[in-house]
Amino acid sequence: MGNFKKIGDTIENVSSEVDMSRIVIDSEKCKACYLCIKECPKHLIKISDKTNKLGDKIVEFNDSQNACLGCALCATRCPDMAITEVYKG
Amino acid sequence: MVECIAGKKVLTKGNYAIANAAVIAGCDCYFGYPITPQSEIGEFMSGKMQELKRAYVSAESELAAINMTLGACSTGKKAMTSSSSCAVSLMQEALSYATSDELPVVLISVMRAGPGLGNIFPSQGDYNQSTIGGGDGDYKIIVLSPSTVQEAVDLTYKTFYLAHKYRNPAILLADGLLGQMMEPVEFGEYPYPEIDNYSWALSGAKGRKSRVIRSYCPTEGPQCEHIRHLFDKYKLLEEKEVMYEELYADDADLLVLSFGSLSRNVKAAIKKLREKGLKIGFFRPITLFPFPNKRLQELAGCVKKFLTIEVNMGQMVRDVRLAVNGRVPVEFFGKPVGSWPSVEDLESAIEGAMI
């Protein structure tokens, strides 16, 4: 499971490391409610500078330290299933 | 209650006959709530459907009954409910939904007197309720009107058939007199082919795309298209399914129109007047929708005057006037509710209209 950028240009995958826990965000599903931000125990989700097609300032996943636990709390909380996939390394 | 023996006539009450015909038509599900003068339909069905292991629910209201029918019909089953006048009022919303959803809902409507609670005497006051309806939006309901218990049986079969063939709600519009009177009838077998509903019925999305039966249409274009599609169906009904009874119309100076069981008295009066040498014709629409507009337009070219007789304050007369579009005068004779006018009263009313 490597480069998720192939799937579609709306799907973002910041971490490309194999076997690392990570999440996949579909920016076109995100409605900027930001409920996921507070759920992340490692504070890896932030408001992005980017906007989606609806003009919403979406969230982004930034895990340069490979700190993601793959706990899926963010995805469980997300009311729009914009966090479409979670992997536990 | 009803011994159904093929090829043999049995004496039975109208309501029982209609219920038994529905069973023979293959009605899978009955949902109902009691109201006089049609309660015998639900009573008959409660026993018969359980005996046959078919679905029966004593619904908590007419609202629930018609919506249960809607649900059962969405799966392609033959389902019906029955009711009367003030309670059919409660079903108007669901009938509107069923037209848009294109569901073959069958409703047996046995007219009593209104408006409001009215009383339990027979009436023809629900012609407008059935043919125009009180639901929202542009829609039409197939309406069949029997004049005898035998015809009520035959038209019950036809109501199921047309509802399923055209995927549109259909009403058998009887009246309290017909529901309560006993006449000899022969049931025979359901005479129509079964309609394949494989392409649209809900059955679970196994091995195919999921289906949604809905009326909600949030955009203008598809909604316009959908309504036009419905009206194409109604046009087809008007071309193919019109039924009427006609007597002495070809050489008549006066054409007398009536519908339902009242027509029997009207026809008897006309026969007597014919014996007196009066040139009077008789016309009875059997399908109230589709209404026999075309035939009435033809007759308007050779008949001098129309007279519509109803036990209401003039409901079908409006459709007759629309059909002839001013080409001949259309008069009305009627009374609001209660016992049908006698043959003698009708004779003098018709003779009066000749002048």
Added chain:
Amino acid sequence: METQVFKIPESFKKDFRYTFCPGCDHGVAIRLVGEVMDELGIRENTIAATSIGCSVTLYDFLDVDAIEAPHGRALAVATGVKRANPDKFVFTYSGDGDFASIGLAESLHAALRGESLSAICINNTTYGMTGGQLGPTTLLGQVTTTSPTGRNVEYYGYPIKIAEHVALCDGTAFSARVSLDTIVNIRKAKQAIKKAFEVQLHGLGFGFVEILSTCPTNWHMSPEQAHERVRNEMMPVFVPGIYKDVTEKLF
């Protein structure tokens, strides 16, 4: 090897995109329904009856056969579907206005008859789609567009406790109230939905879950504040819990 611990349920349409307002809990509730359908493997045998209000859009997201019931008639339509097809899995998904105001008779009578149905009711204390009017579950004191100074007993009477009413019906096999305000409660909610579905699959009777849910738009709150309101104002009145569970005696 990495393992996938979260995915969009298979029971969802491939190209779905929720049309709810940002932060609305409808999305979580429908996802849980989809997850439970996946786990029970019932998608292909399911017919849903949706209702009027925001809940009607369920059929745009879940990949199941569905019929849209007129307002308040979801349980009557579902009764018709199920009685005509006892082998199908049939469920309804309604708001509190549909289930417990205009459709209270249909809902409770389905439970009283012990219809083999599962019903989900979203309680967000308001009529959401029409712009936040007072509904059957609006809390005392709550300001809505039709209770401008707050719900008072003199004019509006009391809110209804739905799960308790359903539990009182003898035909009910399972009745619970759950909340979506925290991750833990979301997990409990999923268990309750599963139970409400399972009682139908086992032919035990009527299965019901009331889900306390948010309407940030009409509450004029952020999604986060809305969950705080669920916790602080709704849950003391609409107490989460299992109000009836006939399987306790069976297993």
